[in-house]
Amino acid sequence: MKIRAARSDDLDVIKALLAENELPVDDVDAALLVDFLVAEDVSGRIVGSVGLERVGTDALLRSLAVVQTSRNAGLGGRLLAHAENLARASGISELWLLTTTAADFFPRAGYVTVNRSSASTRLQASTQFAQLCPASAVCMMKTF
Template identity: 70%
Template sequence: MKIRAAQSEDLEVIKALLAENELPVADVNAAMLADFLVAEDEGGRIVGSVGLERLGVDALLRSLAVARTARHARLGTMLVAHAESMARASDISDLWLLTTTAAGFFRRMGYVDVDRSKVAAEVKSTTQFAQLCPATAACMRKTL
């Protein structure tokens, strides 16, 4: 697997991958791709994605998706590790996320559950937090 920066021509493939994984796509646009990574298989097909939505010294970790055909190869773990490295290099201090299905995975990656009332204002104002993810989604944070 090769992990690389997303490019504008990857947008539709990323959106399809997110839809396949039942993740929000409504606010994913070409401008966001500057902080997205994709994973390619040996044939150059995109089989994974992850992104950062920068919010000052915080960022929302979002759009982690792995194609069904590429699961069980630790690709999700690799994508999160790359996103965390990218965040550290950009002086991001805290990564936040919302998940309805992967809280256990993120706990194993060092993320902790956070009450929504304790979330940074910038994070609360994101479309994903305010509109796209249900109130039942686990809210998590990792301090880098």
């Protein structure tokens, strides 16, 4: 597997992957892909994605998805580690996320469950927080 920066021509494939994994796609556009990574299999097919949505010195970790046929091989963890490295290298001090399906995955990587209202006002105003993720989503964060 190769993990690389997403390109604008990956947009449709990323959106299809997110939809397949029942993750929000409405606000995913070429501009957002600046801080997205994708995983490619040996044939060059995109089999995973993860992104950062920057809000000041914080970021929303989003769109972590792996195709069904590539699951349970550690790819999600590798994508997460690459995204965290990208965040650290660019001065992000806190990573936040909302999840309805992976609340058991993230604590193994050091994320803690927090009250959604403890996120900054700017994060709470993001489309993910304000519109796309339901109130029932688990809010988690990690500080670097």
